[in-house]
Amino acid sequence: MTPTERLDYFPISDRKPLVLPDGGRLAVWVIVNVEEWDINETMPRTVLTPPAGGAPMPDIPNWCWHEYGNRVGFWRMLEVFDDLRIPTVLAINGSAIARYQPIVRAARERNWEFIGHGFSQKNMQKVADERADIKKTSAAIREVTGKNPRGWLGPGLTETWETPDLLAEEGYDYVCDWVLDDQPVVLKTRTKPIVGIPYTQECNDVAMMLIQHHKASEYYDRAIDQFEQLYSEARSSARVMALVVHPYIMGAPHRLKYFRNALAQIQGRPGVVFMTGEQIFDWYRAQRPE
């Protein structure tokens, strides 16, 4: 199904207002992405190219650079969530669950929400059997949390024409790949609909640091600019703002404080509600029961 078959164009200005409980106006959700990079594949991202170019395999330096995030960076980042007591969503590759058990334990102890993020860090269009990949990921999460994940983020936000259909059939309530709005949207599938919750490519450390090559401080500056605009617009109808981080990027010693400072400043404003994806989903369904 094409995107326009899944949802009609419907401008934000024409919708009836969404209202958050207890005078809240802006829902902020934070997603930490934990991945496992297969050394036998091309690395999903690189910080260093080999001398004279090319893509020689194995790519030990870039594999190690990512692995740093799970050995060191994640634990540095965890202090921010503990200090500020912010509910957090863990988007995790199914294969990373068995590999990085201390991370899974830490997330479970803090009651983070686990969402599916592909079984491995591979474009969904290159996955041999998409349904099997989704099922395997759900099973890996279920094994450690005791329940089915309700949310899904494709690796690199990738989808095939069929992905939302498969996700709905596999029991998923919401998907994060559709960064087309500041409010949740309902996507048709060949069975029951699935909700798209506003994720972000804008306040996302992969896009900002690895592709656009911004300074670390730009994460803070952009998050605050994004926040101020959405916060202002949300006075008439609630908005959702996402902040996305990866332990190997924002968990580097020189970057973490810019993430912490952004969260602390946003948290200090009245009417800001930090939520998980499933909380946003449940709230949205109650607001729009039709």
Place this chain on the structure above:
Amino acid sequence: MIPRERTPYSAIVDRPPLKLPGGARLVVWTIVNLEVWDIARPMARQVLPAPTGHVLLPDVPNWSWHEYGMRVGVWRFFDLFRRLGIRPTVSINARVCEDYERVARAAHEAGWEFMGHAWEQGPMHLIDDQKAMIERAVSVIERFTGNKPAGWLGPGLTQTYDTPELLAAAGIKYIGDWVYDDEPTEIRTDNGPLVTLPYTVELNDIPMMLVQHHESEYFTRRCIDTFDRLHAEGAERAKIMAIAIHPYISGQPHRIKYLEAVYDHIAKHSGALHWNGVEILDWYLKTKGTR
């Protein structure tokens, strides 16, 4: 052997902390990279691609740009580290000892530690006989300095699955290619263990200036932010902070002052040791058993 067979995943918080002597909090490890770019081949890096993107052979403009580092830039490094009393590690293509004997001699006379960095600059994957190349690089450095190098860094940190075995067999004790931790670690090879030291692709002028295209002054900011964070963490657990520089990049007139500013900031703090690779290795081998 793939990395997972050499060492399992380990979360830093699950390890007892390492401690430095005298209550120090972190070690600053400076690595100067000296290379030979053979004009007969494509250049390792380019500041200026040819008009219309053709691959140039010979690539005189980019060869000259690198050569500037050996003719001019590196002498700015020698001045700086002499003034600071710091003896860095030099990650050196062994061929530098022959093609740029003047530079290698200055590094040796200044007491810098020589770390193997292949025979010349190019990825390990393209070497037909890695064993012979590693042995040649090690023996040229040994002949030049009188000592076998303890450390090794692959060009661009490259390795194949066999490289650690070949390095261990050649008598190498530590490598810089595994940038996956803030602490030294030990990895398995078929020829005995190798220590990994936390080299860096974050505080490194190649990714920062040539890949990410940051402004020169951002080097100071990122190094200071890293230092402040690791200095704070170092109260609980010893940390290593590597700074990796190249004379053709950080030795440029417009960049050198931003490198100097990093060491000015570090000098204002107590608890920072300036050690080279073999000093970090010796400390780690003595300390790891006691934690």
